Amino acid sequence: METLSPSNWKEYELIDTGGLEKLERYGPYILARPEPQAVWGKALPDSEWKHLVHARYRRLKGTDPAKTDSFEKGEWIRLKKIPDQWIIGYEYKKMNLRFRLGLTSFGHIGVFPEQAVNWDYIYDFISGRKKPGMKVLNLFAYTGGASFAARAAGAEVVHVDSVKPTINWAREIMESSSLDGIHWVVEDALKFVKREVRRGNRYNGIILDPRHTAVVRKVKNGSSRT
Numbered sequence: 001m002e003t004l005s006p007s008n009w010k011e012y013e014l015i016d017t018g019g020l021e022k023l024e025r026y027g028p029y030i031l032a033r034p035e036p037q038a039v040w041g042k043a044l045p046d047s048e049w050k051h052l053v054h055a056r057y058r059r060l061k062g063t064d065p066a067k068t069d070s071f072e073k074g075e076w077i078r079l080k081k082i083p084d085q086w087i088i089g090y091e092y093k094k095m096n097l098r099f100r101l102g103l104t105s106f107g108h109i110g111v112f113p114e115q116a117v118n119w120d121y122i123y124d125f126i127s128g129r130k131k132p133g134m135k136v137l138n139l140f141a142y143t144g145g146a147s148f149a150a151r152a153a154g155a156e157v158v159h160v161d162s163v164k165p166t167i168n169w170a171r172e173i174m175e176s177s178s179l180d181g182i183h184w185v186v187e188d189a190l191k192f193v194k195r196e197v198r199r200g201n202r203y204n205g206i207i208l209d210p211r212h213t214a215v216v217r218k219v220k221n222g223s224s225r226t
Contacts, residue, residue, distance in 0.1 A: 006113060006114060006115075006116035006117050007117075008090070008091065008092050008116060008120065009090065009113060009116060010089070010091070011026065011027045011088040011089055011090070012024065012025065012026055012088065012090075012113040013025040014113075015030065015044070015052065016042055016043050016044045016049070017035055017038040017040075017042070017043075018038050018040050018041045018042030018043065019038065019041065019042050020034060020035060020036060020038055020039065021033065021034060021035055021038060021042075022034075022035040022038055023044070023049055023052065023053065024113075026086075026088055026101055026109065026111075026113075027086055027087070027088040027101075028086075029054045029055070029082050029086065030052045030053050030054050031053065031054065031055055031056070031057070031109070032049060032053045032055075032056040032057065033056075033057045033107055034057065034059060034074075034107070050079070053079055053080075054078070054079060054080040054081075054082040055076050055077065055078045055079060055080075055082050055103060056076070056077045056079065057074055057075070057076055057077075057107045058074055058075055058076075058077055059073060059074040059107075060073045060074050060075065073106075074105070074106070074107055075105070076103045082103075084102060084103060085100060085101065085102045086100075086101055087099065087100050087101065087176065088101060088111075090116060090119075092116075092119065092120050092123060093123065093124075093127075094152070095119070095123050095148075095149060095152040095153070096152075096177065096178070097119075097145070097148050097149075097152070097173070097177045098173065098176040098177045099111045099143070099145075099173055100169070100172050100173055100176060102169075110143050110169060110173075111143065111145060112142075112145070115145055115146070115209075116145075118145075118146060118149075119145050119146060119148075119149035120149070122136075122146055122149040122150050122153070122205075122207070123149045123150075123152060123153045124153075125153075125205075126150055126153035126154060126155050126205075127153040127154065132154060133154075133156065134150075134154070134155040134156070134204040134205065135155065135156045135158075135202070135203045135204050135205075136150040136155045136156070136157050136158070136203060136204065136205045136206070136207065137158045137160070137196075137203040137205070137206045137207070138150070138157060138158065138159050138160065138207045138209075139160050139189040139192075139193070139206065139207065139208050139209070140160070140161065140189055140208065140209045141159045141160055141161045141170065141207075141209070142161060142166060142170070142209070143166060143169050143170045143173055144159055144170035144173060144174065144182075146207045146209065147159045147170070147174075147182055148173065148174060148177055148179060148182075150205070150207075151174075151179050151181065151182055152177075152179060155204075155205075156181070156183075157181075157182045157183065158182075158183045158185060158203075159182050159183065159184055159185065160185040160187060160189050160192050161185075161186065161189075162186065162187060162188050162189070163186075164186045167184050167186050170182075170184070171184065
């Protein structure tokens with residue numbers, strides 16, 4: 001088994017984890033959020049967390065952090081001055097992405113930084129192909145890090161997510177990253193895939209991220225069918 005860790009971030013840092021929380025730096029701002037898998041003790045004392053953190057996400061009563069890995073009910077507690085939205089960058093080779101972040105009511109902020117290793121892989125795989133014009137389908141695409149990596153490498157990208165505000169958010173990130181040409185689809189992923197099968201549409205790569213763990217399906221002949 002190979003352990004992969006994102007190594008090209010300059011504006012993100014995982015500072016500490018423990019006590020079912022994680023402490024992270026996104027650009028100049030430090031956030032504390034629930035992390036159900038962090039069942040160990042914190043490396044830093046609570047006093048240091050309080051000294052560093054700009055905002056902490058707190059689940060509302062009745063939400064069990066041990067039974068969910070999504071932040072559905074909660075609120076942000078601002079402890080220092082922090083804007084509602086800000087931008088951080090991610091660079092890898094000729095890929096230059098700019099993510100617009102925000103403190104959402106469900107605890108996400110617009111990017112999953114641990115996925116950067118997958119973005120790098122997608123970019124390298126597509127860039128290294130001898131034949132240009134690859135077509136990539138990104139399902140459950142959220143704000144689109146994998147979509148942007150594929151597009152930056154030259155692929156034609158179809159980006160599918162069922163939440164329209166998330167698609168709008170992804171479009172903002174695309175424009176701020178000086179990219180264009182992504183085909184946006186607001187629809188349930190399974191319904192869209194079934195229709196693509198009926199149409200006979202084919203893709204060279206399919207990215208599946210239903211629980212924020214990306215899988216890239218590769219086929220020997222260079223194409224795959226939905």
